[in-house]
Amino acid sequence: GESVGLHLPTLSVQEGDNSIINCAYSNSASDYFIWYKQESGKGPQFIIDIRSNMDKRQGQRVTVLLNKTVKHLSLQIAATQPGDSAVYFCAENGGLGNQFYFGTGTSLTVIP
Amino acid sequence: EPEVTQTPSHQVTQMGQEVILRCVPISNHLYFYWYRQILGQKVEFLVSFYNNEISEKSEIFDDQFSVERPDGSNFTLKIRSTKLEDSAMYFCASSEEGYNEKLFFGSGTQLSVL
Numbered sequence: 001g002e003s004v005g006l007h008l009p010t011l012s013v014q015e016g017d018n019s020i021i022n023c024a025y026s027n028s029a030s031d032y033f034i035w036y037k038q039e040s041g042k043g044p045q046f047i048i049d050i051r052s053n054m055d056k057r058q059g060q061r062v063t064v065l066l067n068k069t070v071k072h073l074s075l076q077i078a079a080t081q082p083g084d085s086a087v088y089f090c091a092e093n094g095g096l097g098n099q100f101y102f103g104t105g106t107s108l109t110v111i112p
Numbered sequence: 113e114p115e116v117t118q119t120p121s122h123q124v125t126q127m128g129q130e131v132i133l134r135c136v137p138i139s140n141h142l143y144f145y146w147y148r149q150i151l152g153q154k155v156e157f158l159v160s161f162y163n164n165e166i167s168e169k170s171e172i173f174d175d176q177f178s179v180e181r182p183d184g185s186n187f188t189l190k191i192r193s194t195k196l197e198d199s200a201m202y203f204c205a206s207s208e209e210g211y212n213e214k215l216f217f218g219s220g221t222q223l224s225v226l
Contacts, residue, residue, distance in 0.1 A: 032212040043116075043203050043217035044155065051212065089155065098143060098210045099168055102155040 008087065012109045019077040021088050021106045028071060029095025035064060035075045037086045038105070044089060047075070077108075085110045114138045116218035118204050124224045125194055133189045133221045135204030144187045145205040145215060146179065148172070155203070161187065162210060194225045 013019045025033065031052035036044035048059045050066050050073075057064050063076040073090050087107050091100040117136045125131050137144050146158040159169040161179050178190045187206075191198055201222050205215040 034214055036217075041219075043118075043205075043219045044215075046214050046216060049214050091155075093212060098160050098207070098213075099145075099157040099170070100215065101157070104154055 008105050008107045010107045010109065012111060013080050015082060015110055015112050016079055019075075019080045019084070019108060019110075021075045021077075021108065023073040023075075023090035023103050023106075025071050025073055025090065025092045025101075025103070027092060027094050027101070028068075030092035030101075031095055032093040033064070033066065033073055034091045034100065035062075035073075036089045036091060036102075037084075038089060039086045044102075047088075080108075080110050082110045082112055084108060114140075114216075116204055116206055116216050118202075118218035118221050120221060121219065122222045122224070124226065127196055127225055128193050131191050131194055131223065133191075133202050133204075133223070135187045135189075135218055136185050137187055137204065137206030138208075138216055139185070141206035141208050141216070143167075143207045143210045143213070144179075144181070145207075146189045147203045147205060147217075148200040149203065149220075150200045158189075158202075160210075167210070191223075194223075196225050199223055199225045 034049045035047040038044045048064050050057045050064045061078045065074045087105040089105045090103045119134045144161045149155045159173045160167045176192045180188050201220045203220045204218045207213040
């Protein structure tokens with residue numbers, strides 16, 4: 001039969017602009033979240049993580065914001081570069097165990 | 113920088129054949145995982161492994177699947193009798209600790225079952 005793939009949300013930004021990628025997670029018990037970047041043909045690459053006792057965490061050019069009230073996570077990338085073009089996934093831990101549940105991903109394209 | 117390595121990068125097999133996917137986790141990591149990603153779909157958890165035994169597994173990880181740590185460095189996923197729907201990218205991952213620790217992923221093995 002025909003397989004139905006996911007239609008990834010897409011985001012196109014100009015080089016040098018800031019990017020904001022959003023994620024709605026599903027499990028209110030999740031207490032640990034990770035953003036991953038996946039380039040074509042490669043495995044997910046860790047970007048930044050945040051635990052549920054925090055609302056915001058900053059890394060190098062990236063910031064993650066967590067809103068537990070509405071179960072929303074965002075990734076902000078400052079001064080986006082062509083090398084940032086990839087699919088970005090949020091992952092939640094479901095509040096128990098050590099398996100992660102991945103979101104559908106957002107495809108980011110940086111226009112030089 | 114230490115990384116998770118996976119071999120082969122591509123594997124083509126006939127339906128019903130056995131395949132073994134190989135992984136070398138990061139050396140000081142204690143927890144090992146297999147995930148898979150069917151083309152165009154989400155990354156899905158298969159199994160986690162700690163202290164030489166499975167700690168968690170998903171519904172996908174049925175009796176056709178098995179994992180093993182045959183020596184101090186390798187971590188393998190065996191699919192006993194492959195089906196067409198097993199075609200996917202299989203990712204190995206490892207973490208230093210188990211709960212609430214970031215996973216480091218390998219580059220994946222693209223399995224194609226014909």
